[in-house]
Amino acid sequence: MQLDPGVVPDRMVETHCCFCGQQCGIKLLVKENQVIGFEPWMDFPFNQGKLCPKGVKRYLQGAHPDRLLHAYERHASAPGGFQPMAYDAAIARVAAEIERIQTQYGRQAFACLSGASLTIEKAYLMGKFARLCLKTPYIDYNGRLCMVSAGAANKKAFGIDRAANPWSDILKAEVVWISGANVAECAPITTDYVWQAREHGAKIIVVDPRLTPIARTCDLFLPIKPGRDVALFNGILHLMIENDWLDHAFIQDYTHGFDEVAASVQAWTPRRTAEVTGIAERAIRQAAAWWGQAPTSFLMHARGIEHHSHGVQNCLGAINIVLASGRLGREGCGYATITGQANGQGGREHGQKCDQLPGLRDIANPEHRAHVAQVWGVPPEDLPGPGVDAYEIFRKIDQGEIKGLLSICINPVVSLPDNHFVSRMLDKLEFYVAIDFFLNDSARHADIVLPGSLQEEDEGIVTTAEGRIIKINQVVECPGEARQDWRIIQDIAQALQRPHGFTFASPGAILDELRHASQGGVADYYGVTYEKVERQHGVFWPCPSADHLGTPRLFEKDVWNPVAQGQGPFYFPDGKAHFNVVEYTPPVEETDAAYPLMLTTGRVVSHFLSGTQTRRIGPLVDHCPSPFVEVHPQLAARLGLIDGDWARVETRRGACTLQVHVVKTIRPDTIFIPYHWAGEQSANQLTIAAQDPVSKIPAYKVCAARVQKAVPQVAAQAPHGR
Numbered sequence: 001m002q003l004d005p006g007v008v009p010d011r012m013v014e015t016h017c018c019f020c021g022q023q024c025g026i027k028l029l030v031k032e033n034q035v036i037g038f039e040p041w042m043d044f045p046f047n048q049g050k051l052c053p054k055g056v057k058r059y060l061q062g063a064h065p066d067r068l069l070h071a072y073e074r075h076a077s078a079p080g081g082f083q084p085m086a087y088d089a090a091i092a093r094v095a096a097e098i099e100r101i102q103t104q105y106g107r108q109a110f111a112c113l114s115g116a117s118l119t120i121e122k123a124y125l126m127g128k129f130a131r132l133c134l135k136t137p138y139i140d141y142n143g144r145l146c147m148v149s150a151g152a153a154n155k156k157a158f159g160i161d162r163a164a165n166p167w168s169d170i171l172k173a174e175v176v177w178i179s180g181a182n183v184a185e186c187a188p189i190t191t192d193y194v195w196q197a198r199e200h201g202a203k204i205i206v207v208d209p210r211l212t213p214i215a216r217t218c219d220l221f222l223p224i225k226p227g228r229d230v231a232l233f234n235g236i237l238h239l240m241i242e243n244d245w246l247d248h249a250f251i252q253d254y255t256h257g258f259d260e261v262a263a264s265v266q267a268w269t270p271r272r273t274a275e276v277t278g279i280a281e282r283a284i285r286q287a288a289a290w291w292g293q294a295p296t297s298f299l300m301h302a303r304g305i306e307h308h309s310h311g312v313q314n315c316l317g318a319i320n321i322v323l324a325s326g327r328l329g330r331e332g333c334g335y336a337t338i339t340g341q342a343n344g345q346g347g348r349e350h351g352q353k354c355d356q357l358p359g360l361r362d363i364a365n366p367e368h369r370a371h372v373a374q375v376w377g378v379p380p381e382d383l384p385g386p387g388v389d390a391y392e393i394f395r396k397i398d399q400g401e402i403k404g405l406l407s408i409c410i411n412p413v414v415s416l417p418d419n420h421f422v423s424r425m426l427d428k429l430e431f432y433v434a435i436d437f438f439l440n441d442s443a444r445h446a447d448i449v450l451p452g453s454l455q456e457e458d459e460g461i462v463t464t465a466e467g468r469i470i471k472i473n474q475v476v477e478c479p480g481e482a483r484q485d486w487r488i489i490q491d492i493a494q495a496l497q498r499p500h501g502f503t504f505a506s507p508g509a510i511l512d513e514l515r516h517a518s519q520g521g522v523a524d525y526y527g528v529t530y531e532k533v534e535r536q537h538g539v540f541w542p543c544p545s546a547d548h549l550g551t552p553r554l555f556e557k558d559v560w561n562p563v564a565q566g567q568g569p570f571y572f573p574d575g576k577a578h579f580n581v582v583e584y585t586p587p588v589e590e591t592d593a594a595y596p597l598m599l600t601t602g603r604v605v606s607h608f609l610s611g612t613q614t615r616r617i618g619p620l621v622d623h624c625p626s627p628f629v630e631v632h633p634q635l636a637a638r639l640g641l642i643d644g645d646w647a648r649v650e651t652r653r654g655a656c657t658l659q660v661h662v663v664k665t666i667r668p669d670t671i672f673i674p675y676h677w678a679g680e681q682s683a684n685q686l687t688i689a690a691q692d693p694v695s696k697i698p699a700y701k702v703c704a705a706r707v708q709k710a711v712p713q714v715a716a717q718a719p720h721g722r
Ligand code: SF4
Pocket: 017, 018, 019, 020, 021, 022, 023, 024, 050, 051, 052, 053, 054, 055, 056, 187, 188, 189
C-alpha cells in the first residue's frame, strides 16, 4: 500500500512497527527520504505479515506537517507560544540552565523522564546520562505507568523479569487464561495466537469487567468487578487445593512457600470469592476445574490487573495458580505479561528505571554498582543511589526539591493520573527541556523543545513482549535540524563539558558497551549483535556468549543461570521459585453514595498511549475521533441517557463531558473511558494518583465516579459504529 499507487519506491526496508510491544515485522517503502507505504513482511515469524490498523497506517506519520524540524524556544508573542531557534543555540541554553540549576541547588535538583518506546541503546544512554553526566539519582520512565507491577511480581516469584515463554507456546496450550487484557485492541496480533489455540481445541477463559472483543469469542467469561483480581486468584487456588488439582512433585522440587499460601487461601471459599468479585460461583468453579485439570496451559495478563494500588499482589496471585499447576518451563506451558509499549520489555532492563543499572542490576547493590562503574570508567562511589518513581518526581517538584527537568519520549500531561497537578508542576519548574518529534501536550509546557527522531529515522534493538530482541533499521534520515536522540543527549553532555562516556559514534557502539555492562547480569545481552538478531529473526535473552543462540523459553529444567549456578531453573541461589501470600485489599477509593460507580480506563484499537502519533494519523482519527464513556443499558436507563447523549463524568479530582456509548459489554456498576486524549477530553483528569506500594504503578483501572446527563458540547456526532 502506498500514498499514491503510481509512485515507484526507491527502496524497501525490513523493520518493525513503531507502536506496541508486539513489534510486528513490516517492510517500509521509501521514496526520496520519505516513507510512502509498506508491504507485509511474511518471513518475520511473530506476525507473518499480519498487522493491526495502527501498523497499517503507521507509515503516514513521518510526513505530518507537525513534525518538528527545528529546535523551539518559548516565546509569549510567537504563534503557538514558541519560536524556532538554531539547534546549537538551543543546546547551549539547555547546558547553561542545567549548569545553573545544579550549581545553585545541587546536582539532584535536575531530573530526567524517559520512555519505553526508545530503543535499548537510547534507554541505556539515558540511564547513563542521568547517573554519569548529570550525577542525579532522579531518572524514571513511562514504563512506570505500564509494566512495573508485573516486573516486580516476576522478580519476587521467579527472580527474573521477562515473559516466561515465546508466544508459540500459546498454540500448544489446552487452556488459555487471559486476565485484564483487552488483547484484540491493545495487542491485536496476540489474538491470532489465542484463536489458533482455540482452533486446536483450547478452552479460553477471559477475566475482565468489560466483554472485550477477545472475550466475545472465549469459552468462559468472568465479568469481574475492577480491582478484585486477588480475590479471584485466591478463590481459584482454594478450589485447586480442595480438589487436589496440584502438581505436588513440582511444588516440592521447584518452589518455596506453598504451605503458607495454601493456609492463606482457606478462607477464599467459592461463595466468598463470588461475593467479592461479583462473578457467579458456578463460573468460578468452572474456571478452576478447567485450569486445575489442564494438561498444558498459558496464563497471560496485562494492565487490567497491573494498574492498581495492589497491582503487584494481583500479579503474584496469578503466578501462584501457575506455580501450583506446575505448568511452566515446558512446551505449551507458559506465563506472561503482555507489554504495552514498543520496548516495554527492553526499556525496563538497562538502567532508565529509578532503582536500576544495566542488565536488570540493582543500583543499591555494591557488586552491581562496581561492575557497571568499571564499564563506565568511574569509581562506584561516583554513581548516585536509587531515585524515585515518575510520579514522585512531580511531588518533588511540588516540594521545591527538583527545579529542572529533561524529558524524552514521554507525555506525562496525558498519561499520568490526576494530570491537572502534573501540568501545574511542569509550569512550576525553573527550566524544562523536552525532546520529541512532535510538540506533544507536555512539551507545550517546555522552555526549550529539541527535535528528536522518529523510530524510522534511527537504528537499534528493542525487546518484544515475548523477550525477543529485534532490530529496528533506519529507513530515512532525520528531516531539517532534527537529530537522532542519542546524538542530542551527547550534544548536551559535550556542551556541559562533561563528555566522558558520551562520545559514541553510532547506536552499534552503544550496544557494544551495553553488552559489557549487562554481562553476567540477569538480563545478559553479552552475546547479542545486530548480525545475530537479523540472521535469527530475533534473539531471546539471556544470551550470555557469542555462540549462544538465546533462550526462548525460561525455566526449563537443567538450564544454567547466573544466579542459581545449576541449582535449579529459577533465578534464586537455590534455583527455586517463590509462592507469595497475597492478601486482598479493596481499591483505595471505594464507591459511596456521592460517587456510586467504578471508573475504569484503557485503550481503543485505533490509538496508542497518549496519542501523540495516532491522533495525527488521519484514518485512525476517522476511526475513533474522540473519547467516549461506555455505559451499560441498565445504568443508562437509570440516568436517563441514550446512545449519543452527552454526559458529565465526575470524580473527586476532576470532570469531563463526553459522548455516551450505551453498550451491553460492560458491568452495570462500571463505566469505561479511553485515555488517549489531552486537555478537557483527558481521562486522566479523573483518575486517582494512588500507587502500588512496591511497583509505584498508578491505579488507573479503578476509582469512584458519578455520571449525569449534560448538554451537548459540540454538534452531535453519529454514535460510534458498533
Ligand atoms: S500496533 Fe502492535 S499489533 Fe499493531 S501492527 Fe503495530 S506492533 Fe503489531
